[in-house]
Amino acid sequence: MAPTHDRDAFGEDYFARTYGGGPGSYAARATSNKWRSMCRFIADRAQPSAALDIGCAEGAFLRYATRWFPNARWSGVDVSAYALARARSVAPNAELREGTVTALPFQDGAFDLVTAFDILEHVPDLPAAARELARVVRPGGELVVVVPVYDGPLGWLVRRLDRDPTHLHIVGRRFWLDGVLHEHFDLDGWQGTWRYYLLRYWHVRATLGRQISPAIVTSWRRRR
Secondary structure (H helix, E strand, O other): OOOOOOOHHHHHHHHHHHHHHOOOOOHHOOOOOHHHHHHHHOOOOOOEEEEEEOOOOOOHHHEEEEEEEEOOEEEEEEEOHHHHHHHHHHHHEEEEEEOOOOOOOOOOOOEEEEEEEEOHHHOOHHHHHHHHHHHHHHEEEEEEEEEEEEOOOOHHHHHHHOOOOOOOOOOOHHHHOOOOHHHOOEEEEEEEEEEEEEEEEEEEEEOOOOOOOOOOEEEEEOOO
């Protein structure tokens, strides 16, 4: 799911058995209400014609996105050959390629929307990732990023529950809001995302409480 230098970390065991170092698969944790919420978030900001999902994993978001935005040409990229093989049956209308966020197999300015859901926290070289994101997003295009955050009164709990050994950036929300993306993008807006388990996993997005939420979703405009 997450592009890093270590492809071996994101095989079948990561997705199908112990996603993030804990019990439950990737599909069990990345539920449909998360993807519907992300589609609504995007629709409030953009109507893409060419879009890319980085770290597309098993293709669940792309399955929803191709329906929400049927006039867009959708692509997906992931470091995991295992995940891409599953994504091809889930999102047959999307173009899928293997690659990382620091070496995307697409031309300059190919997309007016790029999404990266729970990806950047895995990436060793964030400045390189920011440069590559800026390369493939057209001037004026939109970048939507979701990352976990570990500050605020709930930070200690998020740290305790987060068992994913591939998470390299255990940081607070200001790290992302004021960080490397500002080299190429202007922050459009951000909200909190809440993740909790009540018989199944749920994801709730809201502006209220965004200073204490365990994750955030941000939208960025590519500088012209």
